[in-house]
Amino acid sequence: MSHRPLCGSLRFGLLATLLRGFYSVKALEFVSGKHNARWAFWLLLAALLLLPFFTDALLGRGWVRIVDFAMLYIMLALGLNIVVGFAGLLDLGYIAFFAVGAYCYALAGSPHLALAFPMAFPDGVHLSFWMILPLAALLAGGFGVLLGAPTLRLRGDYLAIVTLGFGEIIRIFLNNLNAPVNLTNGPQGISRIDPVSVADVRLSVTQEIFGISLPSVHLYFYLFLAFTALVIFASQRLERSRIGRAWMAIREDEIAASAMGINTRNLKLLAFAMGAMFGGASGALFAGFQGFVSPESFSLMESIMVLCMVVLGGMGNIAGVILGGVLLAVLPEVLRHGVVPLQQALFGKTIVDPESLRMLLFGGALIVMMLYRPAGLLPSRVRRRELDTDEIVETV
Amino acid sequence: MEIFLQQIINGLVQGSVYALVALGYTMVYGILGLINFAHGEVVMIGAMLAISSLTALLGIGVPPLLALPLSAGFAMLGCMALGYGIERIAYRPLRHAPRLAPLITAIGVSIVLQNLAMMVWGREYHSFPQLIANSPHSIGGAIINDIQIIIFILALAIMAGLMLLVHRTRLGRAMRAVAENQHAAQLMGVDINRVISVTFMLGSALAAVAGMMVSANYGLAHYYMGFLLGLKAFTAAVLGGIGNLRGAMLGGLLLGLIESLGAGYIGDLSGGVFGSNYQDVFAFFVLIAVLVFRPSGLLGERIAERA
Amino acid sequence: MSFHSARSLLFAAIVLALAGCEKPATPSQNTPGELTVRIGASAPLTGPQAHIGKDNESGTRMAIDDANARGIFIGGRRIHFELISEDDQADPKTATIVAQKLVDNQVSGVIGHLNSGTTIPASRIYSDNGIVQISPSATATAYTAQGFKTAFRVMANDAQQGRVLGEYATRNLGAKKIAVIDDRTGYGQGLADEFIKAAQANGAQIVAHEYTNDKAYDFTAVLTAVKGKQPDLLFYAGMDPQAGPMAKQLKSLALKLKFMMGDGGYTPQFIKLAGDAAEGSYASLPGVPLNKMPGGKEFETRFVARYQPIQLYAPYCYDAVNVMIAAMQKADSVEPANYLAALAGISHDGVTAKIQFDEKGDLKGGAITLYQVQQGKWQPLETLGAAAAAAP
Structure with a gap:
């Protein structure tokens, strides 16, 4: 593979500007003084850029892959945060949009369609990454509107159940659309998906940049980091925009919001569409990264796990959602490597599966969070005020 | 014709099971306006308790005809305690919280119960002991057996019993008062907490009966059996008009029929494009269609949607 | 807010770096x-x-x-x-x-x-x-x-096993009208498709192709639909937790036909779950019987x-x-x-x-052995696919 230092530095430059943008240094200055804020920002950036190397050296490359998946989950959780956290619409079928994005990438970047349409696509379809990504986001956004439109009038808990049903419907269709035309290859899934390549740099093989050798998982890390930064940036801008304020108004009191002249119908649709687009984009990244998609990766439990990330961190608070995403994406690995040996050492056998322990912790966390910290580990100020005082308002 | 009749019977049996579970959903919803997401798991735990106690009783030589009601009672008591506990721990503190909060805890309770059951009973399928000769009867070439007849009759009887309870007793009047307006009921001297606890316990006892019926009919129980069953029963409750006891029964039977006729005939009707692989989709489509076009359900009076 | 995000990101990075605290194993002594x-x-x-x-x-x-x-x-x-x-x-x-x-x-x-x-x-x-x-x-x-x-x-692989099963169903068991149920998992789909190809190639007619899923326990609707098509053999491509109750419901719906499965059904659990309805069922297992x-x-x-x-x-x-x-x-x-x-x-x-x-x-030849439940136990019937492979 050829050296491409220019391309690499370009990407890092872009990343830095993005990071600079969303950390809105001014706010930091206000809190902790100009110097500290600058320092904190550059330190953080350096830490993030070096993270894969440290992880690789300390824990092994498998952990870099885990971190990569954690980034995907953060993107996913931030997308769901728009729907649940900002607009207050509980979506229990969010993973469906992730699935739509993943299958979109899988169909548009693999030999699979040659099976169904040998005349039209003798070698399958192999679009470039930059073509598929917006396509996946738009398609998922379209599905978001499709889900949103009929359910606009529904109240919170009914909406939750309907979205759950929607998620299952999508999964069941993906699982069965191998006949009459083999679109999704059914439960066996689609393999041989093209790896992501950015500006002719294939991320699936080790690349040399400035004499530093970057293995595939590191390359994906930087790609995902850039996209996560973009999603964070977009979320923050949205939150502070007119749209974001309108969403929060709807969340607080829909009737009052519409009395204030907010077009609740369009804004709710927009929330669904935006959330779905983020989900679709991360689904596309997932498919390119893993090289294989099958319906079993998009079960209801995945939806609930993403919801759990949002709830745990703090609905509506971006930093909280990131924290929740990291905690829950890394937790299964910690359990797999910590709990089993621990139990072996203590009892001589595995009493609790790490998988069921993980689910118990998830379920327990949902209950405990709602009872004691409804606003999440890192609550947003508005949300905290709202959730804490609700009881008082009600009884007065 | 004989096949059609058989599908009707299949649908009615499956529908009676949905109805039994849906009654529990609808009671809680009618009074609290809360979707008790964990109800399906209570059904599963009822089935597990019944199988465990039945196996244990038969093991120490108790005659089957005595063991059966004993284990049913045990399962019902266990589930009542569970229902009481769930309400106390997960729902009561959130009674005045925003709507999403109790729903999220309900999902949490469901996950926790499922995994606890898995730890207690393991991942394997437990088989229900064959006690009474389950003799088949033929109706016009279609076959129905004893347990299926019992399930159908039981569902009707329980619905009738609940109707009597709600409309003819003091407790029922208190329940209706709480459903109408909690504060007013309290001012009239109704102990709201007690009424709600009793409602949860009643619903859970019904869940135990339903769980036992399911596992007797199919001869097995499994820690995962409650989730989808609960979801479909909820659909049935919504279809009939949630909060309405007759509606739960009607919705359950209808959903059962839709599923069995749908799975049985969709392949022939669509020329093989769709097949019984879409069986589980029907319930969700029904759910979405009802909520979008007639949110109050078939027999619902009150408007179920409110902003 | 921004302060929060910066701090939490830093925290997240630390969590990630500390998580697990497990290094790749060093070569053992x-x-x-x-x-x-x-x-x-x-x-x-x-x-x-x-x-x-x-x-x-x-x-x-x-x-x-x-x-x-x-x-x-x-x-x-x-x-x-x-x-x-x-x-x-x-x-x-x-x-x-x-x-x-x-x-x-x-x-x-x-x-x-x-x-x-x-x-x-x-x-x-x-x-x-x-x-x-x-x-x-x-x-x-x-x-x-x-x-x-x-x-x-x-x-x-699925193609090898499905082919042998399809041939056995038609040639040895003489099935003319066959119904297939698959459990919509990757395993069930692959096996069912290959079974159907082989059965059709041997002149059998697939009268019904029904589906279930790997968490189901009620099969009465699909089995009744199968009954309406009057097949003489039912092939189930799936695992034992479904195959067991399915065999039971076949019996209670009075379907008189031969019941056949792939290796997913060749387990003691199938017999346990199906009870006396297991008797006479067929299943396959790749390879030659161990003895x-x-x-x-x-x-x-x-x-x-x-x-x-x-x-x-x-x-x-x-x-x-x-x-x-x-x-x-x-x-x-x-x-x-x-x-x-x-x-x-x-x-x-x-x-x-x-x-x-x-x-x-892939395995060359790929011997496959067929088994039947006889008196509550799986008994080998015969080994097909590659007779040469069986010879020592």
Whole structure:
């Protein structure tokens, strides 16, 4: 593979500007003084850029892959945060949009369609990454509107159940659309998906940049980091925009919001569409990264796990959602490597599966969070005020 | 014709099971306006308790005809305690919280119960002991057996019993008062907490009966059996008009029929494009269609949607 | 807000860096002159399929212990084989993480994974890193159809098993009108499709193709639909938790037909769940019955004494390790790049069959044995597919 230092530095430059943008240094200055804020920002950036190397050296490359998946989950959780956290619409079928994005990438970047349409696509379809990504986001956004439109009038808990049903419907269709035309290859899934390549740099093989050798998982890390930064940036801008304020108004009191002249119908649709687009984009990244998609990766439990990330961190608070995403994406690995040996050492056998322990912790966390910290580990100020005082308002 | 009749019977049996579970959903919803997401798991735990106690009783030589009601009672008591506990721990503190909060805890309770059951009973399928000769009867070439007849009759009887309870007793009047307006009921001297606890316990006892019926009919129980069953029963409750006891029964039977006729005939009707692989989709489509076009359900009076 | 995000991101980075606190294992101590060679293994060791995954792990471990006891010399040095077993939880995503870890640990080869859904995504990582992978139990044809030179399996694939089952149903059992139910998993889909092809090629008519799922327990609607088509044989492509109740409901709906399954039904649990309705059901298992293979009976005795009764695939794992070691010996190297060619051209007498690979890495011949429930027990009927493979 050829050296491409220019391309690499370009990407890092872009990343830095993005990071600079969303950390809105001014706010930091206000809190902790100009110097500290600058320092904190550059330190953080350096830490993030070096993270894969440290992880690789300390824990092994498998952990870099885990971190990569954690980034995907953060993107996913931030997308769901728009729907649940900002607009207050509980979506229990969010993973469906992730699935739509993943299958979109899988169909548009693999030999699979040659099976169904040998005349039209003798070698399958192999679009470039930059073509598929917006396509996946738009398609998922379209599905978001499709889900949103009929359910606009529904109240919170009914909406939750309907979205759950929607998620299952999508999964069941993906699982069965191998006949009459083999679109999704059914439960066996689609393999041989093209790896992501950015500006002719294939991320699936080790690349040399400035004499530093970057293995595939590191390359994906930087790609995902850039996209996560973009999603964070977009979320923050949205939150502070007119749209974001309108969403929060709807969340607080829909009737009052519409009395204030907010077009609740369009804004709710927009929330669904935006959330779905983020989900679709991360689904596309997932498919390119893993090289294989099958319906079993998009079960209801995945939806609930993403919801759990949002709830745990703090609905509506971006930093909280990131924290929740990291905690829950890394937790299964910690359990797999910590709990089993621990139990072996203590009892001589595995009493609790790490998988069921993980689910118990998830379920327990949902209950405990709602009872004691409804606003999440890192609550947003508005949300905290709202959730804490609700009881008082009600009884007065 | 004989096949059609058989599908009707299949649908009615499956529908009676949905109805039994849906009654529990609808009671809680009618009074609290809360979707008790964990109800399906209570059904599963009822089935597990019944199988465990039945196996244990038969093991120490108790005659089957005595063991059966004993284990049913045990399962019902266990589930009542569970229902009481769930309400106390997960729902009561959130009674005045925003709507999403109790729903999220309900999902949490469901996950926790499922995994606890898995730890207690393991991942394997437990088989229900064959006690009474389950003799088949033929109706016009279609076959129905004893347990299926019992399930159908039981569902009707329980619905009738609940109707009597709600409309003819003091407790029922208190329940209706709480459903109408909690504060007013309290001012009239109704102990709201007690009424709600009793409602949860009643619903859970019904869940135990339903769980036992399911596992007797199919001869097995499994820690995962409650989730989808609960979801479909909820659909049935919504279809009939949630909060309405007759509606739960009607919705359950209808959903059962839709599923069995749908799975049985969709392949022939669509020329093989769709097949019984879409069986589980029907319930969700029904759910979405009802909520979008007639949110109050078939027999619902009150408007179920409110902003 | 911004302050919060910066702080939490930093915190997140620290959490990530500290999480696990586990380094790749350092090479274990061995006597001077010995060379430690790592063999990776992966299967679901926790979760719903843990019992089958542990069975795989035990089969692999026993083969490795046997090889260490035998004393294998490669390149003039005595080899100490070390097993690195990882839990993939039957989840595609976890499987890729596990594969990466095995690559990190510089394994010379991998025995795994158990499911096709995990084997396929992991195979890309092994192929990218040039590591030999032998799956003991993945049956999807897609696994070896990807064109990876490093991918092998010691189990007949769906096409091979489906073909034999389809031929047996039509030729030996004389079925003319056949109904098929598949459980909409990767396994069920692959097997059902190949079964249908073979049955149709042999002149049978597929009168119904119905579906269920791997969590269902009520099959009355689809079975009634099947009854309306009056088939003389029903083939179920799925696992025993569904096959058991299905057999029971077949009986209570008074369907008089032959009931046939693939290897997913060949378990004691099927008989337990189906009760007396199990009697007369057919199922298949790739390979030759253990007591007909040289060393097979002995393997079973030793395995049962050391672990527990064989669940399903332990003998295939045992074979997979042995065929890998045999290739290393033949090439006189433990480097995957060197022994890969030897593995592709190997001929090895395993406990399940004579193992030879075709150009894709699939098992050549692929003997398959049919069993029937007789008096509450699975009894072998006959071995089909490759009669030559059965001969010692």
